[in-house]
Amino acid sequence: MADGQRCRSFPSVSSEMSSLGTALSNTCLSQLEHSDVCLQSQASVHRRRRLSSSAGAESPELSPSTEARVLVLNTGGTIGMMYHNNVLCPEPNALVKALRKLPILHDELYAQQTRLYDYYGPQENTLVLPLSRQNKRIVYTVLEYSPLLDSCNMTTDDWASIAKDIEKNYEKYDGFVVLHGTDTMAYTASALSFMCEHLGKPVILTGSQVPIYEMRNDGRDNLLGALLIAGQFVIPEVCLYFHHKLYRGNRVTKVDSGSFNAFASPNLPPLANAEVDIKINWDTVWRANTTAKFLVHTHMNRNVGLLRLFPGITADTVRAFLQPPMEGIVLETYGSGNAPNNRTDLLEEFRMATDRGVIIVNCTQCLRGSVTTSYATGKALIDAGLVPGCDMTPEAALSKLSYVLAKQDLSVQEKRKMMSRNLRGEMIADLEGAKLSLRDSRFLQVIAKSLSISCKEELEAIRDALTPTLACAASKIGDLEALEAIRQAGADIHSTGYDGRTPLEVVSFSSACGGGEKY
Ligand code: ASN
Secondary structure, three states: OOOHHHHHOOOOOOHHHHHHHHHHHHHHHHHHHHHHHHHOOHHHHHHHHHHHHHOOOOOOOOOHHHEEEEEEEEEEOHHHEEEEOOEEEEOOOOHHHHHHOOOOOOOHHHHHHOOHHHHHOOOOOEEEOOOOOOOOEEEEEEEEEEEEEOHHHOOHHHHHHHHHHHHHHOOOOOEEEEEOOOOOHHHHHHHHHHHEEOOOOOEEEEOOOOOOOOOOOOHHHHHHHHHHHHHHOOOOOEEEEEOOEEEEHHHOEEOOOOOOOOEEOOOOOOOEEEOOOEEEOOOOOOOOOOOOOOEEOOOOOOOEEEEEOOOOOOHHHHHHHOOOOOOEEEEEEEOOOEOOOOOHHHHHHHHHHHHOOOEEEEEEOOOOOOOOOOOHHHHHHHHOOOEEOOOOOHHHHHHHHHHHHOOOOOOHHHHHHHHOOOOOOOOOOOOOOOOOOOOOOHHHHHHHHHOOOOOHHHHHHHHHHHHHHHHHHHHHOOOHHHHHHHHHOOOOOOOOOOOOOOHHHHHHHHHHOOOOOOO
């Protein structure tokens, strides 16, 4: 499994079982992968067929099935900046004009020959990529925000505008690219991942370290890669594309201000690598296990903050920070979630805040790794009422807090619970402590959840593939109750497991050897 997280989160599942799950998920997902690409651009096909039949005999042959539509929301950032008085500032109404002159980002001949603008809207904001290696045409429309912003000037209201624009245009496009400054891109990507619920299409944030107008720049590659992925693959996630890699948006952090390789996703491997081929790690791609309609939540609570512990921090500083109206903070602790346990003054401040309903999430200051309770210095924070942030980045934890605290119909206890649940793949699945046994009907559900199974058919496929194996495992250890539970759940205990034997054969063999009982 490319995503090692999932194996780690199954303490009670045997390695045999997890490799079976891997094989199964690979099969399901590679089948889906194929159908996903086919699903792409159905709307475009329909639209362009109508155009084709009205275009007349002189119109060149269209191959509309190869077209996909992507909406580009240009919010600002260095990618579209120019120098004014020696400093970089966003330059309005310039980007599309520049893109139009770049053959790798626009094929004007195709646009003219196929009367692209007659159908897809004005020339000022509609462009088309040259034919991709997968024989696709990506037609993209740029919606420029006003004013364009350096991302340092963005607030939660700007996140809401992006989310609303995606919602408004959701049906018309196959995917979305958000051009954004790099400085706060990890925050926006995280926030959008929570704001967008039941997302079924890719939303990819990108930008650059050097303006696209300069001779040497990373903007062209980043925009091209984001467009190709958004237009050709159904990756139903808020992602961030930078320097040939596609990341889950709520897993990234900006790690370098002076390199084209500006982002890292320390606790999750990339969703895709765009090298000679674009390789998608389908095992890692998040799939919501629902077919519910896409919706956005734009209400975010702004009474949140980030507090980084440091040796010698005073209780006065902590108390001041936790004063109302503060409702939730992300405490950046040492190592695996540790804080001084010899500082009763500090722990008392945390305790008093959590007692009055402030949610404090414990995240590590380390770039990589998770919060645990291995040390007494970590346990002290649990005792003070902090919520463990597992392996969430501070950016993801903060925006999740802002999203969760805005849910007025939930109690503080429910909000705390929601903070410790994995909502959008922002943390490792919280299955620890789930004491699963073979007789527990949740067993399959937990496996399905970890594979992000999204429909009934997939769940059934998992059940059909796993039940013979589970039944054999139950037989082997003589767990007749489990065998009965599996049989009642609809499994055929006469079908063979991974070693070609039926559960009954296993049980007979085991009892012959003095192991199990006769069923
Ligand atoms: N200050 C810029 C921004 O975040 C940095 C960039 O985009 N590279 O908008």
